[in-house]
Amino acid sequence: MAERERKIAGNFRASQSNILDFTFSDLENPWNFFRLFMREEAQVNEWCRKNGLLVTQLPCTSKKKNGSRSSEGEKCNGNMVLRESAARTGGEILRCTKNRNHQKAMRVNSFFEGSTLTIPDCMLFIKSYLDKLTLLQCSRFVGIAYGTTAVNWGSFVREVFKEHFYRNTRFKKLSGTVEIDESLFGKRTKYHRGNPHGGMKVWIFGMVERESNTIIIYPVADRTAGTLIPLIQRHVEPGTTIYSDGWTAYCDLNDLGYRHFTVLHKYSFKKVYRNVTTGVEEVVCTNQIEGAWKHAKEHFRRMSGTKVRQFEGHLAEIMWRSEKKGNLYGGFFETMKTIFTLESAPDYQYTTPLFDSWTMDADSTVAPVNTDAEISTSEAESDDTEIPPNRFRETPLSSIKSTTTDEIAHDIIGSDTSPLSSAASTRVLRAASRGTSVNPPIVISSSSADEADKTLTEPGPSTSGPSTSGPSKAKSKVSLKKKRGGSPKSKVTSKKEKICAPVGFEPVNIVPEPSKKEKRKSNPYSKSAFVWASDDDDFM
Structure with a gap:
């Protein structure tokens, strides 16, 4: 009140x-x-x-x-x-x-x-910085040069945050319920506008303690188990309950003395597990760490950009602000007094790089690479096995049986099933090739006009009778479900293969696999129901 x-x-x-x-x-x-x-x-x-x-x-x-x-x-x-x-x-x-x-x-x-x-001007700069004003606004409030004095004073303030991390946060232990996740920080282009290869992209691994809302983040060189597991063991007490997504690097946490539960964001953002002995249910979600990423990325959106050598200071500031939330002024000056004791010159103990989980090169720019961030979260969580680059079988043009247009038309029209009365429609296209006078035709068979562009089949005899020459259509179909501008999607594994829970727990809200959409009935009077064939190259 x-x-x-x-x-x-x-x-x-x-x-x-x-x-x-x-x-x-x-x-x-x-x-x-x-x-x-x-x-x-x-x-x-x-x-x-x-x-x-x-x-x-x-x-x-x-x-x-x-x-x-x-x-x-x-x-x-x-x-x-x-x-x-x-x-x-x-x-x-x-x-x-x-x-x-x-x-x-x-x-x-x-x-x-x-x-x-x-001293009043120095204190005004500190107040403006703690109030999340930009360096340009701080320089205008204080009346100092933006490119030199304001930038230097911003570095002085962040040195306090870096020293606090080195003396306190890097030894902190989390317990109770901890949420873990990783996120990609860096430039992102939307709607194909801008250069996607400009600026730096760094993976950040984060841990949040639910009870105290304490966040600990580390820049990491990769997201392998060899990099992430030591950070978890450093900051999370054994026996702690850990919630995470389905990233495969976390699958061994239950064997290391933790109570690890996963939630697959591909299906839902909340997962319920039940103890088979007591019947107690455990509700699993990672909303708190996802909210922490929102605030962390907003910190960098207020800036036009930052240099690599200053990136660690901003990460230390994010952790300090989360720890001192609600008492920023008192927390800052109390932290400052532990460094500037007034009895002697300040002794900064932090090292550069501040985090031992990555290698920082101040003179270079971290360029984006093709990682799991380029695909959706559900795809990244579903890749359990290595998939070769050639994920679908290509049928060379040389292996396609060379037939004339008349022969193909005879196979279709002369069959027992008319193309106008059958649900399966066939159309003949010519594959363009350079240096040949006769182009081998490719028959695209489908049950509808929409499905006609998704399946390639080799030309063969009528579907009404058995075939003795050439492979069957069932074996010659090739999946062409490709990501726009990229390679075909990998095969999605079963959801049950990604669920991790301690011994004695079983998932409750198992979501069934999404049902396949029913194929739309083909229109016998559509354009795909007719055979378009001509010896004239200009006809097509």
């Missing part, structure tokens, strides 16, 4: 008056933010020191000087305190109490060290 009243009251009425009592979470309210950082510089510095963003005092580590010589290894051991200095940025300086020549800037060891921007 209090939360609802606060939303009705608005941010202005919910803002506070005492700026020294502001917390990091209070800065999400724009009225609090500008009420604080539009004060005098001394008050802003005092608030930053109170919240651990600036140094209050520091031990002096400068070396003593005896005349013109400096004694090696002997330090001043004084105490550096704040003093006013109009010549320094911020109007203050750290000066040693024993030797006033020992001085340091007030921003030493802080996140703002080395920057010529004022």
Whole structure:
């Protein structure tokens, strides 16, 4: 009820008056933010020191000087305190109490060290970035150059996310119920517009813990079991329930100490399994990880593109935002304070590349390749065996029996079944060949005009009687179900071959195989019911 009243009251009425009592979470309210950082510089510095963003005092580590010589290894051991200095940025300086020549800037060891921007401008950039504004909008709000300063500050912020992943997320364990999946990130063209081979394409493997909504993602070089299984064992506790799609790399998880259930998206997005002993049902779906992909890809859609060396920083940011959802401001500055302790210079520990699951080349572009992403999800989940490139038998023209048009017409018309009264219609086409005077005809036999373009048969005698010359039509039919612009589709395996479940569970909602559509009755007066044949090449 209090939360609802606060939303009705608005941010202005919910803002506070005492700026020294502001917390990091209070800065999400724009009225609090500008009420604080539009004060005098001394008050802003005092608030930053109170919240651990600036140094209050520091031990002096400068070396003593005896005349013109400096004694090696002997330090001043004084105490550096704040003093006013109009010549320094911020109007203050750290000066040693024993030797006033020992001085340091007030921003030493802080996140703002080395920057010529004022602290309010730095904080405004951080606020704009956390609010998911683009770098161009951040640069306009702060009043800095977009191509240089804004890009550099965006990298500074993402370094905090990368360090958080290296220190915390890469050791995190998931338990309870975990959903896993993989997705292809990169440029996608629609309606044949644009260059499909431009930009980078990277496979991303993700794991989501249902209870805490914690997401862990990794860029991977491939989707084989040798790449994905070690990542699962690193982050998922043994005995955890895992939901996934029917990708074959996950089929051994039940043998590795996990409770693995699959749902085949080709048939449905929810699958029910029943324990044969207790009768308890388990509802399986991967909606949570699919929703995580939506938010992750929206992060990259806001940008015009990113370089390969910055891609890992964006992935670390996606994981950090998911973990700190609802407390972005407090979470960011608390993470920053663990890196910038103010006692010494910040010590970044993360490595490059940040993820050990792929090889990153900062000077190259990842080009798209022909992977399972080029086909539908149902096809990718149904490929259990290797299929040779030549998936259908081609009948060479040389093996087709050379007959004249009159002989073929005689076989058809002279048969017991007339082409006008039979359901099966026949038409004669000429196969174009170069360098031959006589083109061998190809007979396309079908039961309807729509099916006439799908089956090739060799010419032979009438279907009414037994054939003694040449193979039968049943053996000579060749499937031509091709994907537009690609190779023929592979044979779809049975759904039962892809279901994975622990011992003692059986699927409940088994969807039957889709029934074949009934063939439409042929029209005896259609164009395909007539024989079109002529010795004139221009006739066809």
